Amino acid sequence: MPETFYYNAKTNRYHYASGDRKNEFIGAACVRELMRDYYDSRKADAREINRKLFDREISVGDWEVRQAELIKKVFIQAYKIGNPQLGSNRSTDPSDYGRIGNKLKDQYGYLRNFSGEILEGKLSESQINARVDQYLDAANWAYEEGRRLTHARGGWPWEKRVMSPMAEHCSSCPGYAALGWQKIKSLPAIGTQCECRSKDKCHFEYSKSITRPKDSFLKRNGWIA
Ligand SMILES: [Zn+2]
Numbered sequence: 001m002p003e004t005f006y007y008n009a010k011t012n013r014y015h016y017a018s019g020d021r022k023n024e025f026i027g028a029a030c031v032r033e034l035m036r037d038y039y040d041s042r043k044a045d046a047r048e049i050n051r052k053l054f055d056r057e058i059s060v061g062d063w064e065v066r067q068a069e070l071i072k073k074v075f076i077q078a079y080k081i082g083n084p085q086l087g088s089n090r091s092t093d094p095s096d097y098g099r100i101g102n103k104l105k106d107q108y109g110y111l112r113n114f115s116g117e118i119l120e121g122k123l124s125e126s127q128i129n130a131r132v133d134q135y136l137d138a139a140n141w142a143y144e145e146g147r148r149l150t151h152a153r154g155g156w157p158w159e160k161r162v163m164s165p166m167a168e169h170c171s172s173c174p175g176y177a178a179l180g181w182q183k184i185k186s187l188p189a190i191g192t193q194c195e196c197r198s199k200d201k202c203h204f205e206y207s208k209s210i211t212r213p214k215d216s217f218l219k220r221n222g223w224i225a
Contacts, residue, residue: 007084012150012206032203035078035143039136042074046132053118054125064115071107071135075100075142082146096149100142107135138198144190151206152184158207159184160215167201170194177202181213 005014005026013025046067053063079100080086086096114131117123123131148159161176163169172194176187184206191200207213 009085009154012147012154012156028203028205031081035081035140038078039074039139042070042139043133043136046070046136047129050125050128050132053128060115060119063118064111067132067135068108068111071111071139072104074136074139075104075107078139078143079146082143082148083150085150086146099145099149103141103145107138111135134198138191140198140200141189141191144204148185148189148204156206156208157184158182158209158213159187159204160207161187161190161202162205164201164203167199169202170196172196173200173202180215181207 004017006017015025049066052058158181160181163177191197
């Protein structure tokens with residue numbers, strides 16, 4: 001998050017640090033949009049690495065190392081924006097790092113298969129570009145999981161999955177959204193256990209209610225916002 005924002009650990013929200021809206025909080029939808037912009041801008045970096053590969057400036061092995069470094073940087077950055085206290089003394093939790101580390105290991109494994117397919121000449125340049133974009137979109141898992149950890153630790157007992165009205169969904173996502181409010185950390189993470197994978201445009205919302213919050217049937221099914 002740029003320095004024009006600051007984080008309030010009590011509310012788990014970002015606020016404007018300067019300008020006309022100083023101290024007002026930034027809506028969660030706005031932060032999600034900023035995150036999408038961030039992934040898109042890093043896709044440009046990934047495509048520049050691809051260009052070097054296509055122009056034979058680097059080997060497939062170098063390409064894999066550079067893409068892995070970029071993916072690591074973006075995943076960790078997204079995780080920290082979701083969970084800004086990560087690494088601060090009072091909330092450092094080795095399991096937080098374990099979770100992101102395991103996810104990155106999976107990504108490196110996919111990347112290894114990917115570079116194998118490039119070496120075999122199976123993929124066109126446009127296929128390689130499109131697939132690299134998916135890795136950057138997949139970093140949204142890290143943002144949402146970081147947010148989930150910080151809310152779980154901060155005493156938010158409930159979560160629900162909300163679908164973006166703008167996006168297409170697989171057959172699994174509406175089912176998760178229809179479950180409504182559930183115990184925090186009990187629903188599938190964004191982009192997992194569904195066919196959307198990195199294209200998953202769902203997100204989590206959280207509640208501090210003592211008892212299970214109630215949404216109307218219409219709201220729960222996404223018919224009204
Ligand atoms: Zn889905």
